[in-house]
Amino acid sequence: MSIDRKQLIIEAATKSFSLFGYKATTMDQVAKIANVGKGTIYTFFKNKEELFDEIVQMLIAEMKQVAEEAIDPQDSFHENVHRALFQLLQFRKKHQLSIKLMQEGREMGTPAVLEVMEKMEQAILTFIKEEVSKAIDAKEIKPCNPEVTAFIMLKIYVSLIFDWEQKREPLSEEEIAKLFELYLFQGLSI
Amino acid sequence: MSIDRKQLIIEAATKSFSLFGYKATTMDQVAKIANVGKGTIYTFFKNKEELFDEIVQMLIAEMKQVAEEAIDPQDSFHENVHRALFQLLQFRKKHQLSIKLMQEGREMGTPAVLEVMEKMEQAILTFIKEEVSKAIDAKEIKPCNPEVTAFIMLKIYVSLIFDWEQKREPLSEEEIAKLFELYLFQGLSI
């Protein structure tokens, strides 16, 4: 048998999704880039959306790895969460495919893309929630609802990293870490 | 002279904007509802956008009043901010015109509407920032950047009131108050 055709298709589709987005990627184009007959794609994937989903699954796995690499059991919980969330959002901010998908989700509202963005957010929330639960068990932080806490943490990070610099000077990583520490861990009370 | 024509126009336009949104409101329609010739509108307002802006100015003034009424100098800073932000966002959630505008901003991205939503957000931020500054001066809370703090507070509230219940059970006012108190004032640290 020649080289793995499924791999070729995945690589071609990833390239095209990253370059043009989901809607603007045609199956003919993917076949052409992969040097494969169009029908061949359908022997490996039920349809366009399933091909897309498989690629996004890989993206989520990559993100999970980035997050896990940011965790150092020696460090405190909030240093770990800060590093993990920061790395995660930087990843999302820099990776070609993530960027294209976020654009397409916002600007065109492509349903398949919105669905996939949900999944990515859910994956991040699950990861953080797990870390929060561990920290509560280890009595590193006060008892609290891990789901709400993970949700708030992610929202604060997205706010500081994406929303704030929409209209203002971007904040440096250290500033973000300090703010996170102040608001979420120390608290504003005197 | 007959009854105040400018007032009639403002009332008619408010009704139409609330019912159909900015784009779907035509000047002919406003004139008809107001029982006024179309040309009359242009003796009071330069164009459609200026009419819209004047109405939104009134909405913002109303919001400011709601926020101010929520502040009780006897109470602590965080009780006051909680009440003010909560009232503000409930107002936004219940008022016909706000609802229509938020919909139109999200779904159609009408530029005039987005612009106006910016203004509303800025008004809220300025109000909270002012309260934060006062609280710092009164040594009620730790020194911090009032602008970032106001920004984070609003984000947390919008997250808890709007975003959270997108996919989960809504949180009650008391729950939101408790969460706000825990995350922002007490801090998660033990």
Added chain:
DNA sequence: AAATGACTGTTTTGTTCATTTGGTCATTTA
């Protein structure tokens, strides 16, 4: 002097139709 609505140039909307697209399947290939 204030109010008006018919008028105008522009934008939006509805419609048509040729092209493109996702997906199938009979044929080809190795």
Added chain:
DNA sequence: TAAATGACCAAATGAACAAAACAGTCATTT
């Protein structure tokens, strides 16, 4: 003979055009 293929098809898309609706003006009316 199993895997690969591309011609093929129904459905979706969008370009092009005509018709309608629109914001804003201004000569006329009140």
